[in-house]
Amino acid sequence: MEKIQVHDYTIFVGNIWPELKLFLETRQFEQTIVLVDDHTATHCLPVFQAALPELSFELIRVPAGEQHKNLNSCQHIWSSLFQLGAGRKAVMINLGGGVIGDMGGFCASTFKRGMSFIQIPTTLLSQVDASVGGKLGIDFLDIKNGIGVFNNPEAVFIDPVFYKTLPARELRSGYAEVIKHSLIHDPAQWESLRQYKKLEDIDWASLLVPSLKIKQHFVEKDPREKGLRKALNFGHTIGHAVEGVALNSDHPLLHGEAIAIGMVCETFLSFLQCQLPQEEVAQISRYLLGIYDHHPIDLRHFDDYLTLMKNDKKNEQGQINFSLLPKAGSVSVNQQCSTAWILQSLQYYNDLATVSVID
Numbered sequence: 033m034e035k036i037q038v039h040d041y042t043i044f045v046g047n048i049w050p051e052l053k054l055f056l057e058t059r060q061f062e063q064t065i066v067l068v069d070d071h072t073a074t075h076c077l078p079v080f081q082a083a084l085p086e087l088s089f090e091l092i093r094v095p096a097g098e099q100h101k102n103l104n105s106c107q108h109i110w111s112s113l114f115q116l117g118a119g120r121k122a123v124m125i126n127l128g129g130g131v132i133g134d135m136g137g138f139c140a141s142t143f144k145r146g147m148s149f150i151q152i153p154t155t156l157l158s159q160v161d162a163s164v165g166g167k168l169g170i171d172f173l174d175i176k177n178g179i180g181v182f183n184n185p186e187a188v189f190i191d192p193v194f195y196k197t198l199p200a201r202e203l204r205s206g207y208a209e210v211i212k213h214s215l216i217h218d219p220a221q222w223e224s225l226r227q228y229k230k231l232e233d234i235d236w237a238s239l240l241v242p243s244l245k246i247k248q249h250f251v252e253k254d255p256r257e258k259g260l261r262k263a264l265n266f267g268h269t270i271g272h273a274v275e276g277v278a279l280n281s282d283h284p285l286l287h288g289e290a291i292a293i294g295m296v297c298e299t300f301l302s303f304l305q306c307q308l309p310q311e312e313v314a315q316i317s318r319y320l321l322g323i324y325d326h327h328p329i330d331l332r333h334f335d336d337y338l339t340l341m342k343n344d345k346k347n348e349q350g351q352i353n354f355s356l357l358p359k360a361g362s363v364s365v366n367q368q369c370s371t372a373w374i375l376q377s378l379q380y381y382n383d384l385a386t387v388s389v390i391d
């Protein structure tokens with residue numbers, strides 16, 4: 033069991049159940065409410081119940097998927113909390129991926145001005161990224177995480193046991209954030225990730241702690257994303273726009289899949305703006321395209337992408353802000369690029385042929 037401290041809460045990584053049991057016994061919450069979605073109700077709740085057979089709790093369930101990370105679901109969660117008679121001394125356990133963690137944390141933080149919550153992230157993506165750093169919220173008017181708050185959980189419990197039922201596509205999506213962490217802060221880890229020829233070769237559990245420590249580094253230094261923490265948004269300015277447009281299409285992309293596209297485009301912007309060497313641009317692009325399918329961006333809708341980028345929360349004074357790579361393993365925040373360069377970066381992505389072999 034590894035423990036990582038972020039501000040006033042602990043992230044437990046490994047076989048979490050003895051620590052979770054102890055934590056709940058020590059804290060003596062008045063009532064325990066577990067939030068799940070349809071998939072985690074099937075796949076993760078039985079694991080939770082088998083590990084904590086004596087725990088009595090109430091269940092709130094929402095439909096699975098990003099399209100349900102919205103006000104409707106919040107309304108259901110808040111109404112259920114009132115119906116269950118929950119008070120501020122109750123605790124909500126968010127058992128699910130980033131959608132459940134972000135939305136459950138947001139509902140808990142706003143219910144009666146705030147009740148306690150615990151994160152048990154069950155996807156790779158939520159374990160290495162979403163469950164840490166206190167960002168909570170929902171999508172609104174096509175804007176990803178448009179409404180939300182910063183607030184920290186009581187604790188985070190991360191257990192690789194949940195990968196057993198996680199679809200391969202979801203694991204691959206989560207891996208995008210692991211790649212991102214290495215690209216912005218850890219050249220040695222980037223080198224070692226590049227050695228993996230197939231996703232099946234990856235020992236996922238071994239990636240958790242190094243990746244979490246990178247997130248911890250940025251979050252601790254800048255909890256409210258005033259500056260340095262924006263580093264974590266590498267790939268996300270364009271990636272969120274791609275994700276937003278895809279969400280309304282017949283072929284929605286998973287978060288990590290969209291971020292992978294964003295990282296390719298922003299790697300090219302890093303070349304234009306921060307002189308990222310051309311060999312590294314090629315290396316990063318090839319690696320990402322070896323893992324993630326190529327989804328051409330429809331440039332006839334460039335204005336829609338731009339509108340979404342303009343709504344990005346990192347922007348200041350109406351400028352679109354990027355976090356770019358001067359070299360693999362380091363990052364520069366608050367980089368502004370012209371519309372022409374942004375378009376060029378999307379074209380660069382479109383022009384790349386899909387490659388099947390990881391470099």
Ligand SMILES: NC(=O)c1ccc[n+]([C@@H]2O[C@H](COP(=O)([O-])OP(=O)(O)OC[C@H]3O[C@@H](n4cnc5c(N)ncnc54)[C@H](O)[C@@H]3O)[C@@H](O)[C@H]2O)c1
Nearest residue numbers: 071075096129130131154155157158161162167194197198
């Ligand atoms: N707060 C943050 O800092 C932060 C950071 C990154 C991403 N996010 C958010 O996280 C979300 C994406 O997270 P995600 O990829 O975990 O999405 P998700 O919560 O939708 O989970 C993906 C899918 O896997 C299912 N699932 C979850 N765990 C499972 C398991 N163990 N076995 C089988 N199925 C399982 C879910 O029901 C869902 O269908 C996005 O909304 C994104 O905005 C937030």
Ligand SMILES: [Zn+2]
Nearest residue numbers: 161209287291
């Ligand atoms: Zn992300």
